[in-house]
Amino acid sequence: MTEDQSAHLKTLIACEQCDQLQHRQPVPDHAIACCQHCGSKLYSHDEDNLTTSLALTLTALILFIIANTFPMLTMNLSGHSQQANLMSASAALYEHGSQALAVLVFLTSILAPLLELIGLLYVLTALQRKSDRPFKHLSKVFKAINYLTPWRMVEVFMLGILVSLVKLADLATIIVDSGLYAFAALILVLSALTSSLNKPKIWQKLEQHR
């Protein structure tokens, strides 16, 4: 591919929903570009907010560690008490004969968010420091992050915890512990991170630095 050709290709974009080929145009702040054929979203304002994303990633990682080290719920029943957090939820399933389900819960509530955050931290720091290391493996890491995102389901887990709280309410006393507060904060930070993360921009940067 000649230089000219690849430069021309960068000015084009194909709609993800209908494959319509169209020219990229700059959009004003807080605006989004829509497909001229089917009207679905193409891209939003091209903000360079890698620093914000980096800060949010770091916050999310810290909250994730707190949520996993402290208990989330404590149940008291006639003098007995039992604690639970993300890890014990998958471990309990594993011990009680649902190994496949335990793996699914572990993957969606612990492994996917953890790997995604670590990977994101790595990619964003490397871009921030503008280091001279080859960026070839960085794009591999970023690609892996894109695979993981749909399997991160911490917000669904939160709702699951709420439902279990209601189900246990007339059986025993439930104490909400610090881990759950950190987990709730984690969900807010993660959604802020999702909306601030400018994936096309990061792909562009990864390509430039190669």
Add this chain to the structure above:
Amino acid sequence: MRRTAASEGLASCHRCHCLSPIAQHACCPRCGHKLHLRKPKSLSRTWALLVAASILYIPANLLPIMTTTSLGRVQSDTIMSGVIYLLHSGMWPLALIVFVASIFVPVLKLIVLSYLLISVQRKSTWQPKERVRLYKITEFVGRWSMIDVYVVAVLVSLVQMGNLANIEPGLGIVAFGAVVVLTLLAANSFDPRLIWDAMEPQADENQQGSAYNQSLDAQQQ
């Protein structure tokens, strides 16, 4: 004929959405993902996952998702009885959420995806915009069906008090987890661009178009 990336011989990478001429690149020059004009074997893959999910949907609803033993009293819960319990304890907003997430959404996904597949196979030209929107909705809501899996996980880990109270996971929840994962994969393997491809003029009218449509058909089969 509409100017699509595929008609220009350009493939949009499924991972990073960068455009490259498919004749020159087998893999995306930016991220290294394998390039296709459309998701490969989209229709048959989605059908296979959908059929598997529909079969597992039956045990997921009939078998107990958990068994509670409290002071010698044994009680088995299915997905529906869990919703009814929430309703009886006066938490109707939560009952509604669980009903929508665990019963309504999986059925909706199975029906909507089957409908989209059939409409693509019959080369339907009816309301493509609305059908793409339908697809986007099913793709978005699918993950919320995992609620019941997490509820069982949390309850099993908390309620382990020997003879006082004990909760064990049932086979139903394993089947249900499989249904959720299979429908997520099915939604992921469907390519919404196929809906729009059916709107293009028939292949034999245009020589270039015919070559293009054939290559697309070959990829889907």
